[in-house]
Amino acid sequence: MRANVYFFWFISAYAFLADVVYTIWNLFFAGTTNGGGGGRVEPIGTVCLLLTAVMALFIGFYVNRSRLGQGGVLPEDRPDASIDDGDPELGFFSPYSWWPILLAASAALGFLGFVIGIWVAFIGGAIAIVALVGWVYEYYRGFFAR
Amino acid sequence: MLQTTSAPAVNRPNSVAVGTIVWLGSEVMFFAGLFAIYFTLKTSLPAVWASSVEHLNVPYALTNTIVLVLSSFTCQFGVFAAERLQPQSTGWKPSEWGMVRWFFVTYAMGAVFVTGQVFEYANLVSEGIAINSSAYGSAFYLTTGFHALHVTGGLIAFLLTIGRAFAVRTFGHREATTAIVVSYYWHFVDVVWIALFVVIYVLK
Numbered sequence: 001m002r003a004n005v006y007f008f009w010f011i012s013a014y015a016f017l018a019d020v021v022y023t024i025w026n027l028f029f030a031g032t033t034n035g036g037g038g039g040r041v042e043p044i045g046t047v048c049l050l051l052t053a054v055m056a057l058f059i060g061f062y063v064n065r066s067r068l069g070q071g072g073v074l075p076e077d078r079p080d081a082s083i084d085d086g087d088p089e090l091g092f093f094s095p096y097s098w099w100p101i102l103l104a105a106s107a108a109l110g111f112l113g114f115v116i117g118i119w120v121a122f123i124g125g126a127i128a129i130v131a132l133v134g135w136v137y138e139y140y141r142g143f144f145a146r
Numbered sequence: 147m148l149q150t151t152s153a154p155a156v157n158r159p160n161s162v163a164v165g166t167i168v169w170l171g172s173e174v175m176f177f178a179g180l181f182a183i184y185f186t187l188k189t190s191l192p193a194v195w196a197s198s199v200e201h202l203n204v205p206y207a208l209t210n211t212i213v214l215v216l217s218s219f220t221c222q223f224g225v226f227a228a229e230r231l232q233p234q235s236t237g238w239k240p241s242e243w244g245m246v247r248w249f250f251v252t253y254a255m256g257a258v259f260v261t262g263q264v265f266e267y268a269n270l271v272s273e274g275i276a277i278n279s280s281a282y283g284s285a286f287y288l289t290t291g292f293h294a295l296h297v298t299g300g301l302i303a304f305l306l307t308i309g310r311a312f313a314v315r316t317f318g319h320r321e322a323t324t325a326i327v328v329s330y331y332w333h334f335v336d337v338v339w340i341a342l343f344v345v346i347y348v349l350k
Contacts, residue, residue, distance in 0.1 A: 043185030051178035055171040062167040066159035091161045140313040
């Protein structure tokens with residue numbers, strides 16, 4: 001986990017450095033020809049590189065918080081761990097589900113509605129509500145109710 | 147020679163929570179694109195900006211912002227209740243409130259925010275700033291509109307989370323995880339709005 005955190009921090013530092021270089025380059029070195037910024041800040045690259053740094057820092061910060069909260073080293077990070085040490089409950093994973101297909105179909109109807117008439121989008125909206133509720137509560141009803 | 151039989155038990159990071167954070171990282175980049183649109187149009191057309199920002203009602207938007215920021219706090223109190231595995235309130239004191247009540251309060255505040263946005267839009271359109279009237283209108287409605295859509299999605303997520311609390315007989319860690327990741331999303335949307343507020347209403 002420590003290595004994962006360092007990866008994200010490295011990506012963040014790199015994007016931030018690239019942002020500074022990009023902004024300085026636009027301010028002082030780029031000409032107005034060939035699409036250069038011509039002595040002013042070019043906002044797209046400056047904003048997006050800065051937020052790339054923020055994105056990596058954000059994920060790195062969270063992974064680091066998880067690492068500090070786990071109270072030890074994960075088995076996969078220990079050279080002396082056995083395979084079955086890394087076999088706890090990893091979480092709940094649905095074996096299969098039809099609901100995402102229905103939800104995607106409703107999204108398709110929604111976008112189709114923009115093309116051939118907005119009334120189609122309303123049908124898509126109704127199906128989207130059914131699909132979303134069905135998906136969210138798939139393991140809360142019927143055989144899986146608890 | 148005997149080997150140690152097992153590594154000590156550790157709290158494995160919750161895969162739902164980590165996945166949510168990575169997805170929110172991609173959302174950062176989505177809003178990065180919107181901020182880039184806004185700043186590009188602003189630097190290209192300073193005259194359009196100067197004449198358009200006069201129509202903004204900053205005290206009104208500030209009030210709306212405060213409501214949204216406070217809703218993040220009520221949301222977090224709901225998460226604290228969910229971490230106590232307490233969906234329902236046990237008394238009238240806020241310290242005894244359950245997750246469901248806190249999330250209903252949060253829902254109401256988020257709904258106030260979206261309603262406020264709708265009235266603000268109606269006001270701006272009546273003053274001649276529409277999504278197709280100028281580059282400023284396009285940038286303003288795209289950035290704040292996509293944010294309002296995110297808030298609306300968060301409201302739906304709160305309702306689904308509350309529904310899960312009612313769907314189970316015993317509120318467990320899986321339901322608490324739902325509450326926690328929805329709160330991550332809500333805090334994210336809140337922080338994005340603070341950035342949008344500073345860019346659109348303070349820096350103008």
